[in-house]
Amino acid sequence: MHTIAVLASTRGTDLQALMDAIEQKKLLARLIVICNKECGALERAKKHTIPHYLIPSQGKEREAFDKEIAAILDKEKVELIVLIGYMLYLSPWFANRYRNRIMNIHPSLLPAFAGGMDLNVHEEVLKRGCKISGCTLHFVDEGEDTGPIILQKAVEVKEQDTAETLKERVQKAEQEIILQGIRLFFDGKLQVEGNQVRILA
Amino acid sequence: MHTIAVLASTRGTDLQALMDAIEQKKLLARLIVICNKECGALERAKKHTIPHYLIPSQGKEREAFDKEIAAILDKEKVELIVLIGYMLYLSPWFANRYRNRIMNIHPSLLPAFAGGMDLNVHEEVLKRGCKISGCTLHFVDEGEDTGPIILQKAVEVKEQDTAETLKERVQKAEQEIILQGIRLFFDGKLQVEGNQVRILA
Numbered sequence: 001m002h003t004i005a006v007l008a009s010t011r012g013t014d015l016q017a018l019m020d021a022i023e024q025k026k027l028l029a030r031l032i033v034i035c036n037k038e039c040g041a042l043e044r045a046k047k048h049t050i051p052h053y054l055i056p057s058q059g060k061e062r063e064a065f066d067k068e069i070a071a072i073l074d075k076e077k078v079e080l081i082v083l084i085g086y087m088l089y090l091s092p093w094f095a096n097r098y099r100n101r102i103m104n105i106h107p108s109l110l111p112a113f114a115g116g117m118d119l120n121v122h123e124e125v126l127k128r129g130c131k132i133s134g135c136t137l138h139f140v141d142e143g144e145d146t147g148p149i150i151l152q153k154a155v156e157v158k159e160q161d162t163a164e165t166l167k168e169r170v171q172k173a174e175q176e177i178i179l180q181g182i183r184l185f186f187d188g189k190l191q192v193e194g195n196q197v198r199i200l201a
Numbered sequence: 202m203h204t205i206a207v208l209a210s211t212r213g214t215d216l217q218a219l220m221d222a223i224e225q226k227k228l229l230a231r232l233i234v235i236c237n238k239e240c241g242a243l244e245r246a247k248k249h250t251i252p253h254y255l256i257p258s259q260g261k262e263r264e265a266f267d268k269e270i271a272a273i274l275d276k277e278k279v280e281l282i283v284l285i286g287y288m289l290y291l292s293p294w295f296a297n298r299y300r301n302r303i304m305n306i307h308p309s310l311l312p313a314f315a316g317g318m319d320l321n322v323h324e325e326v327l328k329r330g331c332k333i334s335g336c337t338l339h340f341v342d343e344g345e346d347t348g349p350i351i352l353q354k355a356v357e358v359k360e361q362d363t364a365e366t367l368k369e370r371v372q373k374a375e376q377e378i379i380l381q382g383i384r385l386f387f388d389g390k391l392q393v394e395g396n397q398v399r400i401l402a
């Protein structure tokens with residue numbers, strides 16, 4: 001059984017979809033959840049009796065904190081790390097140690113609307129008057145939203161959209177490509193070449 | 202009969218599609234073509250006996266050149282200007298004079314891959330490893346690729362794509378949204394509010 005660690009700091013809507021997929025045997029994997037603070041994602045893990053860790057990040061040096069996380073990942077024999085609304089930058093040490101084993105979901109079609117910790121992406125999309133948005137699943141490197149892109153999915157922006165209604169539709173797409181990306185990963189179908197991800201047939 | 206002026210400097214693949222649509226009565230409009238140098242677009246206009254003008258831009262000040270263009274637009278009673286592979290920046294004077302009446306087609310999903318005169322967009326998309334690209338029809342303002350977005354269409358990047366094969370697929374999408382945008386314009390369905398284009402039902 002493959003083990004996936006989800007690192008999260010926020011509501012955990014996409015985490016819920018992942019837990020549901022595992023409970024419904026759509027994905028054969030074991031999940032653990034690590035949060036850097038009290039948050040909805042942690043509550044969801046508790047409720048679903050999924051192994052969970054609260055490792056407070058406040059006041060810690062980035063790399064020291066990341067080493068605490070790494071100790072858990074090693075102990076739990078984690079093969080894949082998925083960042084879902086994880087509001088911390090990773091240290092280069094961590095990004096390097098788990099290179100091509102950390103996935104992040106970003107709520108736009110990168111390189112559009114990169115950076116900014118994802119918080120206001122949908123507002124920015126609406127403010128720019130975009131007619132198409134979407135989401136990106138990518139491997140994490142030392143940069144901000146610069147890592148190799150695994151999957152993207154376009155989402156239409158509708159005339160009456162608010163940031164909230166757009167976010168809801170984009171999150172559905174996020175949940176699809178997270179699941180699809182994880183499957184491809186464990187099937188050995190993701191081949192990283194430089195900054196590109198080739199999806200093997 | 203509405204008159205559209207196409208300003209072009211390159212091969213004119215999208216211009217061909219527009220001429221075809223008009224010849225097939227899919228679009229009821231009269232076309233004139235203005236080029237700033239000898240190019241494929243000019244040859245196409247000649248071949249289809251469409252009114253065409255060659256106004257050399259070389260060595261001229263931007264605004265003086267744009268005033269030559271404006272004289273033609275006024276004489277021909279042009280209501281809408283469409284830039285198709287037009288390799289010149291417009292002067293602020295021109296952009297202001299025809300505000301919300303100049304459309305440009307850009308071969309990416311703006312704001313991704315803005316700028317750079319469109320020449321290497323598809324190569325850049327492939328180099329970044331994007332899985333989704335597309336195109337944007339927007340009104341032109343004084344900035345570079347910053348004007349109000351009218352329509353966008355997403356195009357999937359395929360595993361085996363080269364810049365050339367991707368460009369071909371994106372151009373099909375360009376031709377669709379150019380035609381769709383022109384129809385909406387003449388139907389009075391495009392309402393510009395600040396930097397946003399509302400499409401009226």
